[in-house]
Amino acid sequence: MRILAIETATIEVGVALADETGPLASVTARPGRRQAETLHPAIADACRIARITPAELDAIAVDIGPGLFTGLRVGVAAAKALAGGLGLPVVTAMSLEVLIAACPSGLGEVIPVVDMRRGEVAWLMPRSPASTVRVGTPAELAAELAELARESAAAAGNVGPVLLVGDGALRHRELLGASSAPAPVFGGIELAAPPVSSLAVLAIAAMTDGRFCDPAAVCPFYGREADARINWSSRQGRETVS
Amino acid sequence: MESQATASTATPAQTRAIGAGIAPLLGAGDVVLLVGPLGAGKTTLVQGLVAALGGREPVTSPTFTLAHRYPTSPPVTHVDLWRLGHLQEVVDLALEEELDGGGVVIVEWGEAAEPLYGADALVVRLGWGRTDDERTIAVEARGASWISRAAGLSAVAGAGAGTPGEAAVGEG
Incomplete structure (x- = not known):
């Protein structure tokens, strides 16, 4: 094949x-x-x-x-x-599944983060199906990372760091690196794309x-949805101001 | 943070001058929403703006091409939403990539993009004045990134003819 x-x-x-x-x-x-x-x-x-x-x-x-x-x-x-x-x-x-597949197994939890531009990233939390892709600000991802670290610590006592890969992780490294304890580990630039x-x-x-x-x-998944018709009340042609 | 300036122009050249006056306020990632009926001077204003940023090619309406990109500094992407019917079609223009890449996006029929960009944008409303050639232009700065630049707006208003009814200055 x-x-x-x-x-x-x-x-x-x-x-x-x-x-x-x-x-x-x-x-x-x-x-x-x-x-x-x-x-x-x-x-x-x-x-x-x-x-x-x-x-x-x-x-x-x-x-x-x-x-x-x-x-x-x-x-x-x-x-x-x-x-x-x-x-x-x-x-x-x-894209997020491909990034996960590119990471060797046994490194711990992998969270792929794709840069969506204009202050947004897309990510997938560990053990989550691809249908649960999240799109939001790096600050929202940081909050989810902190929550994940708390849950993991409560469940298992001692946990290793998560691995963040993808261009979104690298772009927002400073913010995401300070998000949780233990601090996340970052993939290299070879895993940006x-x-x-x-x-x-x-x-x-x-x-x-x-x-x-x-x-x-086959349809692309852009991650940005805008489910609204445009209200074109203004598109009625030439108006005059008296 | 909101700030507004208004002007009145008597000729297309004056409308272009308003565009040229807006140009130096713009930086990477800025959105300008142009609102106004057909023939109000939206494309004319963009002509002045693009020329002031160093554009050499003629600026025409992107109504049927949807978007034109000018290699100015910063680069300008000039879009026209007239033909679009759904907000997703505006999203599909991928303007984020232009803005994130250091560009400026100028949107004709910009009211259609307000749900996406209206919170942080320069909104320019163009309307008809009392005579055939007169136009009223209101420039409104919205959002945090415009706070420090709001003072420049009064200079923009001064770039046009000034007060309504003032005698037209010559074309060209």
């Missing part, structure tokens, strides 16, 4: 090819605003390095967020187009378990 994985949820553009033995090739870049210009050459390069043609693929994997709108739109659109054109299923994963090879390995497992979907059903 061969999977092409596409990761554009945060500041990184990543492409990986993988099979059951693990990643076969990966290409990553931090192209700033040039996600669309970077992604497709990266897909071609990864296929060339791995000597796999698109016709040999069995599925497309894509990170659906939460993260940055522009990157997510580029990555999800590419995944849907490729899968639709090639007649392949799509495996989706959330969800590693695309981890997405590819997650996707192989998901395909094996039959967790995939039709490309038409």
Whole structure:
């Protein structure tokens, strides 16, 4: 089974090819605003390095967020187009799950934190399903970390620090580092963006378990919802002031 | 914290001058909401603003393109919400990424974005005056980041023609 994985949820553009033995090739870049210009050459390069043609693929994997709108739109659109054109299923994963998967197990509780910009982050508390993604201010996350540390101490007496990974954790390191005792430990810059090879390995497992979907059903998860119609009473054209 | 200044302009050039007067007050992450009916001079004001920040290309209405970006200092993203019907479509413009990246966002039909940005923004209301060419422009500063800059607003009002009914100064 061969999977092409596409990761554009945060500041990184990543492409990986993988099979059951693990990643076969990966290409990553931090192209700033040039996600669309970077992604497709990266897909071609990864296929060339791995000597796999698109016709040999069995599925497309894509990170659906939460993260940055522009990157997510580029990555999800590419995944849907490729899968639709090639007649392949799509495996989706959330950025926060990919960050967790990238951490070695046994390090304690991992809390992935993605930078949503404008003073907001998205995070996932330990042992929580992906559907319980939280979006809020770093101060709200700090309060949850403090609460988690209190609960853990009460339950187990002596607990180790939590591990915070992702670009949101690094950006708000000062605030989050002082949030709880014992102080959280921070992942390095190599875990700022969800590693695309981890997405590819997650996707192989998901395909094996039959967790995939039709490309038409794939939607990005932006993490910012605004459930209101615009009240356009003002849009009635030219008004005059007497 | 609220602070307000008002002006009246008699020509498009004067409306552009108000825009140019707002320009030096703006910094990374600022939102300007432009409110006013069709033809009130929203795009005209943006023309003066963008030119004052060093923009060289002509500024046109982004009604059908949704957003234009100008390589000014700070960079300006000029959006128009006229065609949008749902607040989620405003969210989907991902203006946070522009603001966080050091940019300024100018929003035509800005009242539609008030639920998202109205608490900390410069709100510019443009209306029709007593004559065909006259416009009234009210500039209102909202939010903590504008406290220290509110004093600059009176200078903005002075950048236009001044009092309503004053003789028009020449175009260009």
